[in-house]
Amino acid sequence: MYRNFAYVYDNLMEDYNYPKWINYIRKIFDRCGVVPNNVVDLACGTGSITIGLADKGYAITGIDQSADMLNVAKQKARAKGFDIQFICQDIRYIMLHHPVDAITCMCDGFNYILSLQELEEAFKNIYKLLNPGGILIFDISSYYKLSSILGSNTMVDTDNEISFIWQNHFDKSDKICQMELTFFVAKGDLYKRFDEVHFQRAYTREEITEAIYHVGFDSVSCYHPFTFDQAKKRAHRLVFVAQR
Ligand SMILES: C[S@@+](CC[C@H](N)C(=O)[O-])C[C@H]1O[C@@H](n2cnc3c(N)ncnc32)[C@H](O)[C@@H]1O
Structure with a gap:
């Protein structure tokens, strides 16, 4: 992370x-x-x-x-x-x-x-x-944000310089939200991709x-x-x- x-x-x-x-x-x-x-x-x-x-x-x-x-x-x-x-x-x-x-x-x-x-x-x-x-x-x-707003939703933002896809999975049994983040960062005419997985506890x-x-x-x-x-x-x- x-x-x-x-x-x-x-x-x-x-x-x-x-x-x-x-x-x-x-x-x-x-x-x-x-x-x-x-x-x-x-x-x-x-x-x-x-x-x-x-x-x-x-x-x-x-x-x-x-x-x-x-x-x-x-x-x-x-x-x-x-x-x-x-x-x-x-x-x-x-x-x-x-x-x-x-x-x-x-x-x-x-x-x-x-x-x-x-x-x-x-x-x-x-x-x-x-x-x-x-x-x-x-x-x-808050618990509300991690469980219901981020919850198991996917968020996408496409900007000129930095775009990202953010896929969440909230597990009610351990109250942990797993966030799979994929970034595309502009480098000249191309985009560099990188990925990270974050875990947050509600x-x-x-x-x-x-x-x-x-x-x-x-x-x-x-x-x-x-x-x-x-x-x-x-x-x-x-x-x-x-x-x-
Ligand atoms: C969302 S960022 C917040 C950074 C900063 N406080 C701010 O307001 O922008 C969360 C930060 O927590 C740090 N972090 C997560 N778990 C940690 C741990 N166990 N020990 C130290 N730092 C940790 C991450 O490396 C990251 O920099």
Whole structure:
């Protein structure tokens, strides 16, 4: 996952409004009374959130398991004059040498953890990493989106530069959505084809909330994106905020 895709990822993320998410994360910090001295951005991908938060003055580290995504992130950070540490690590077993005040994991990072047991293990490691009062902020694709919107549907987008076919299969028994992605990227007069298969696990808000409390967090809220309202029943995306 996220090999060749890494180099076209940013072109396909126009709908995920990064500046809006960055402002929202800052509002969450304010609302929770957190003034983080250091932040870790998990599953940081090509670093759009990481670099955006660095730009707002936060000392931040980005972590991801895809070397290709991190390559893009490093190039983007360098081009903007930021000296950000990016670490290649699996977020299920996250380990750092120092505690942190805030951890973010934006745009589906936790959907890529395919069992509730492993997700809880990740939350446990995150809890240990946070200072008392520290905050975990993340958003995931909802159960509704993965089961019914992506579900077992096929999506096609034909653009001049990058076209893709996205064939999904949602399995209700393990709650995993298998996504077969085929890309055609323009190279001169020809198109280069590459394929990737991604798996995302659909979690209910109750499963996540329970797992977060189970590892010891003091509070957890589930919001509708960009608001502090309860997430709507058919929300495509859920935002969770947990405080230690
Ligand atoms: C949809 S991208 C989101 C990237 C970024 N947070 C953003 O907002 O654009 C999901 C990212 O999760 C990373 N990822 C998936 N499973 C992971 C794991 N177990 N450990 C670390 N990174 C992981 C992928 O490599 C990918 O970069």
